[in-house]
Amino acid sequence: MxxxxxxxxxxxxxxxxxxxxxxxxxxxxxxxxxxxxxxxxxxxxxxxxxxxxxxxxxxxxxxxxxxxxxxxxxxxxxxxxxxxxxxxxxxxxxxxxVELGIDPGLVKDGVEADLQRLLAEQIELLGDGHSLVRREYMTAIGPVDILARDAGGVSVAVEIKRRGDIDGVEQLTRYLELMNRDPHLAPVSGVFAAQEIKPQARTLAEDRGIRCLVLDYDAMRGVEVGPARLF
CATH class of the missing domain: 2.70.180.20 (Protein Yojf; Chain: A;)
Structure with a gap:
């Protein structure tokens, strides 16, 4: 640098x-x-x-x-x-x-790591016919959380956050720009997945043709959350 x-x-x-x-x-x-x-x-x-x-x-x-x-x-x-x-x-x-060397990449916190693992195991949450290619698909600027294929065989890049904001959409946009230059992957569509997606992030994602997916962490873990009770 x-x-x-x-x-x-x-x-x-x-x-x-x-x-x-x-x-x-x-x-x-x-x-x-x-x-x-x-x-x-x-x-x-x-x-x-x-x-x-x-x-x-x-x-x-x-x-x-x-x-x-x-x-x-x-x-x-x-x-x-x-x-x-x-x-x-x-x-x-x-x-x-300044020579920075090779960066080991961002280590996600526990919830984001769990969301990635659970979505990989329940890849059908992306839609019927989706299949997992791999987790942590490496690009020149960092790893995409999940690379999948839809029912038609089209590549799908998924970025996962706990709280989805504009920066996360920008990050996925950069990944998609690079991945769509690869003839072995292109065309690549994008999915922005999070427990909560801010309205501004959803608007930006949809404007760029990126699909948004809200993840229910408890449901993915098989935890039943019933109505609140005193006893």
């Missing part, structure tokens, strides 16, 4: 346009090809980013741009959509290359 702290301005052009005036920011250039622009606030979310596949070209600024104090122009172009992220570097403060 390359970590850069720089005084920079940022412009994004594509399905939407966005502009960030010059300020000190952290630029992350990850081994998977993604480029992220972070500020010292806003929690973990970047101000702007470009997902892989994308390419980075470093250009010399023209005279007019150089006159505004710009030293370098980074042009990040998405390989499929043609969207462009332009980062104009006014001052490089830190520029470090």
């Amino acid at each position: 390359r970590l850069v702290v720089a005084e920079c301005s940022v412009d994004y052009a594509g399905r939407l346009s966005a502009h960030l005036d010059p300020a000190r920011r952290v630029l992350m250039l990850k081994a998977d090809g993604s480029v992220l622009v972070h500020a010292d606030g806003g929690s973990y979310k970047p101000l702007n980013w470009m997902s892989p596949p994308c390419s980075l070209a470093v250009e010399e600024p023209d005279e007019d741009v150089a006159a505004t104090g710009v030293r370098e122009v980074w042009r990040v172009t998405h390989g499929k959509t043609g969207d462009v992220l332009v980062i104009r570097i006014h001052e490089l403060i830190v520029d470090e290359q």
Whole structure:
């Protein structure tokens, strides 16, 4: 990973346009090809980013741009959509290359791990005719919880959460984008499964053609939950 702290301005052009005036920011250039622009606030979310596949070209600024104090122009172009992220570097403060090595992946908490195991054992909850291919199907950016096939033999990628929010939908979207490039898997449909799915996450998932599935943890474990009694 390359970590850069720089005084920079940022412009994004594509399905939407966005502009960030010059300020000190952290630029992350990850081994998977993604480029992220972070500020010292806003929690973990970047101000702007470009997902892989994308390419980075470093250009010399023209005279007019150089006159505004710009030293370098980074042009990040998405390989499929043609969207462009332009980062104009006014001052490089830190520029470090860090080797992170292979990440062992996220270890899910007990409930999520149980949900994954139970859904794999009860794969028919996805629908009649579904069959399990494998759990923890590895992609270049991490493992998909479950890979299955529907009654027609179409690949189905399932992401499982305790509470389904927008970040989980975004995670599954990235998996689907990669998996649909594999001719041995494509086409791959998506299922977002959770004990509880937030309305915003459901709206985003359905807009992207991802099916939502609410999981009843107690029912999957065979636990009967009757009406509350005093004794």
